[in-house]
Amino acid sequence: MTTADLHVIPRGVSLWxxxxxxxxKNKLAMAGLVFLLLVTLLxxxxxxxxxxxxxxxxxxxxxxxxxADHWLGTDTFGRDxxxxxLYGGRMSLAVGFIATAVALLIGVTYGAIAGYAGGxxxxxxxxxxxxxxxxxxxxxxxxxxxxxxxxxLLLFLAIGAVEWLTMARIVRGQILSLRQQEFxxxxxxxxxxxxxxxxxxxxxNALGPVIVYTTLTIPxxxxxxxLLSFLGLGVQAPAASWGLLIxxxxxxxxxxxxxxxxxxxxxxxxxxxxxxxxxxxxDALDPRTAKD
Amino acid sequence: xxxxxxxRVLQAIPVILTVITLTFFLIRAAPGGPFSSEKxxxxxxxxxxxxxxxxxxxxxxxxxxxxxxxxHGDLGPxxxxxxxxxxxxxxxxxxxxxxxxxxxxxIALVLGVTAGVVASLKPNTLQDxxxxxxxxVGICMPSFLLGPLLVLVxxxxxxxxxxxxxxxxxxxxxxxxxxxxAMYAGYxxxxxxxxxxxxxxxxxxxxxxxxxxxxxxxILKHALRGGLFPVVSYLxxxxxxxxSGSFVVExxxxxxxxxxxxxxxxxxxxxxxxxxTTVFLATLIVVFNLLSDIAATWLNPRLRYQYK
Numbered sequence: 001m002t003t004a005d006l007h008v009i010p011r012g013v014s015l016w017x018x019x020x021x022x023x024x025k026n027k028l029a030m031a032g033l034v035f036l037l038l039v040t041l042l043x044x045x046x047x048x049x050x051x052x053x054x055x056x057x058x059x060x061x062x063x064x065x066x067x068a069d070h071w072l073g074t075d076t077f078g079r080d081x082x083x084x085x086l087y088g089g090r091m092s093l094a095v096g097f098i099a100t101a102v103a104l105l106i107g108v109t110y111g112a113i114a115g116y117a118g119g120x121x122x123x124x125x126x127x128x129x130x131x132x133x134x135x136x137x138x139x140x141x142x143x144x145x146x147x148x149x150x151x152x153l154l155l156f157l158a159i160g161a162v163e164w165l166t167m168a169r170i171v172r173g174q175i176l177s178l179r180q181q182e183f184x185x186x187x188x189x190x191x192x193x194x195x196x197x198x199x200x201x202x203x204x205n206a207l208g209p210v211i212v213y214t215t216l217t218i219p220x221x222x223x224x225x226x227l228l229s230f231l232g233l234g235v236q237a238p239a240a241s242w243g244l245l246i247x248x249x250x251x252x253x254x255x256x257x258x259x260x261x262x263x264x265x266x267x268x269x270x271x272x273x274x275x276x277x278x279x280x281x282x283d284a285l286d287p288r289t290a291k292d
Numbered sequence: 293x294x295x296x297x298x299x300r301v302l303q304a305i306p307v308i309l310t311v312i313t314l315t316f317f318l319i320r321a322a323p324g325g326p327f328s329s330e331k332x333x334x335x336x337x338x339x340x341x342x343x344x345x346x347x348x349x350x351x352x353x354x355x356x357x358x359x360x361x362x363x364h365g366d367l368g369p370x371x372x373x374x375x376x377x378x379x380x381x382x383x384x385x386x387x388x389x390x391x392x393x394x395x396x397x398x399i400a401l402v403l404g405v406t407a408g409v410v411a412s413l414k415p416n417t418l419q420d421x422x423x424x425x426x427x428x429v430g431i432c433m434p435s436f437l438l439g440p441l442l443v444l445v446x447x448x449x450x451x452x453x454x455x456x457x458x459x460x461x462x463x464x465x466x467x468x469x470x471x472x473x474a475m476y477a478g479y480x481x482x483x484x485x486x487x488x489x490x491x492x493x494x495x496x497x498x499x500x501x502x503x504x505x506x507x508x509x510x511i512l513k514h515a516l517r518g519g520l521f522p523v524v525s526y527l528x529x530x531x532x533x534x535x536s537g538s539f540v541v542e543x544x545x546x547x548x549x550x551x552x553x554x555x556x557x558x559x560x561x562x563x564x565x566x567x568x569t570t571v572f573l574a575t576l577i578v579v580f581n582l583l584s585d586i587a588a589t590w591l592n593p594r595l596r597y598q599y600k
C-alpha cells in the first residue's frame with residue numbers, strides 16, 4: 001500500500017443515499033413514484049396537451065363511449081372526459097399538496113415548539129392536541145363548508161387544519177429525544193439561539209419521519225376532498241375534481257358506466273401509488289420499522 | 293388503573309363542552325338567518341318565528357338556555373320539520389346507523405383480522421402478498437366509489453341484490469355494510485399483521501411451543517392477544533370514521549339513518565338540526581374514544597405505568 005492510497009478518503013454513504021438505494025430496490029414504491037410523477041406532469045401541462053376546454057360542451061354529441069376523438073368518451077354535456085379528468089387532477093393534486101403543506105407547516109412548528117420547550121409548556125400543548133384528536137373533524141369540515149359556503153381556500157385550510165395533529169406528535173417526539181444529545185449542547189455552547197437550534201439542527205434530523213408521514217397524508221387529504229366533493233360540499237361544477245367527476249358519474253352509471261369507471265380508476269390508482277410510495281419511504285428511511 | 297379511568301373521563305368533559313360551544317357560535321356566525329331564504333313574511337310572523345326559536349334573545353342568553361336544555365337531553369325543535377324535535381329525528385335515525393355500523397365493523401374485524409393473521413404467519417410469500425394486496429385495495433378504494441360499483445355490478449348488471457333501501461327487501465343490508473366495512477377491513481388487516489409480526493418473534497411464544505402446545509393454540513391463544521393490541525386501540529378512532537363513512541353510504545343507498553339526516557340538514561341549513569346532531573355525534577365519538585382507550589389500557593399492562 002502506498003501513501004497515496006491512504007489519502008483516498010472512502011466515500012461515506014449518507015443517510016439519504018442509503019435510503020435512496022433501499023427505495024430503489026422496492027419495485028412497488030418506485031412504480032408508485034413514476035406513476036405519480038407522470039400524473040403530476042400530465043396535470044401540470046394539461047392546458048397545452050388537450051384539444052378541448054374543461055367546460056367546452058358539445059350538446060349534439062351527448063355522452064359517447066370512448067372513441068378516437070374522445071379517448072375516454074364524453075359526459076352528458078358532451079364534454080371530453082379525458083380533459084375533465086386531467087383538469088380534475090389539477091384540482092385534486094392541488095388540494096392534496098396545499099392542504100398537506102398547511103398541515104406540515106402547523107404541525108412541524110407546533111411540534112418543534114412543544115418538543116424544544118419541554119416540561120409544562122410541552123405538557124399543556126400536547127393536552128390540547130389530545131383534546132383536538134377527540135373532536136369529530138369530518139363533521140366540523142362539513143359544518144365549516146355549510147356555514148361559510150363552498151370556498152376553495154377554506155377547503156384547503158380546513159383540511160390542512162385537521163391533518164396537522166399527527167404531524168405535531170411525530171415532530172415533538174423526535175425533537176424531545178434529539179434535544180438531549182451532545183450536538184445540541186455543542187450548539188448551545190456556541191451561543192446559538194433556540195430558533196436557530198430548532199431550525200438548523202433539530203428539524204433536519206427529524207426529517208425522515210416527517211417526509212414519510214407527509215407522503216401518507218397526501219392520499220388522506222385527497223380522499224377527504226373527493227368525499228366532500230362527492231357529497232356536494234367541495235368543488236363545484238363546471239370546475240372538476242376527481243371526487244366531483246365520480247359523483248356525477250354515479251348519477252348516470254347505469255347508462256354511461258365509463259363516466260364512473262375512468263375517474264374512479266384514476267383516483268384509486270393515484271391513492272395506490274401514494275400509499276405504496278409512503279410505505280416504501282418508511283421502510284427506506286427508518287430500517288427499524290421495516291418489519292420484513 | 294382507576295386513576296387513569298377517572299382522569300380520562302375528566303378530560304372528556306372539556307372536549308364535549310368545546311364542541312358544543314364551537315358549533316353553537318359557528319352556526320350563529322353563518323350568514324343569513326334560518327328563515328331568510330323563505331318567502332317574504334310579514335314582520336309580525338318573522339318576530340313570532342324568532343320568538344319561538346328564541347332568536348330574539350341576546351346570543352349569550354341563547355347559548356346558556358341551549359346548555360340548560362341540553363343538560364335535560366333536549367336538543368330543541370328543528371327548523372325544517374315543523375312540530376318535530378331534533379331528539380325525535382335522532383331517535384328515528386340512530387338505530388339504523390348503529391345497525392349499519394355494527395355490521396360494517398363485524399365485517400371489518402372478521403375479514404381484517406383473518407387476513408392479517410394469515411399474512412403474518414408466512415411473511416413475504418404469496419400467503420402474505422394476496423391478503424395484503426386486497427387490504428390495500430380496500431384502503432385505496434373510497435366508499436363513494438366502491439358502493440356505486442357494487443350497485444352497478446350486483447344490483448344492475450347481475451340483479452342479485454337490491455340497489456337501495458334498508459330492511460325493506462331481503463338482502464338490502466349486505467351491500468351497504470360491505471361498502472362501509474371494506475376500508476376498515478383493510479386497515480385492521482395491516483394493523484393485525486404488524487402486531488402479530490411483532491409478537492411472533494417473542495420469547496414467550498417459543499416457550500409456548502417448547503412446552504408442546506399445538507400450533508393453533510399458540511397462535512389463537514397466546515399470539516393473538518398480544519398481536520391485536522394495535523387493533524383494539526384503533527377501534528376508538530375507527531368508530532368516528534365509521535360514523536362519517538356512514539354519511540356517504542347512507543347517501544348512496546338512500547338509508548334513512550343519522551348520516552343522511554345530517555347531510556340533508558347541512559344542505560337545508562336546518563341550523564338546530566345541524567347543531568343538535570353535531571353535539572350528539574361528537575359526544576358519541578368522544579365516549580367511544582374514551583372506552584377504547586380504557587379497554588386498551590386494561591388489555592395492555594405496559595400502558596398503565598405512565599399513570600401510576
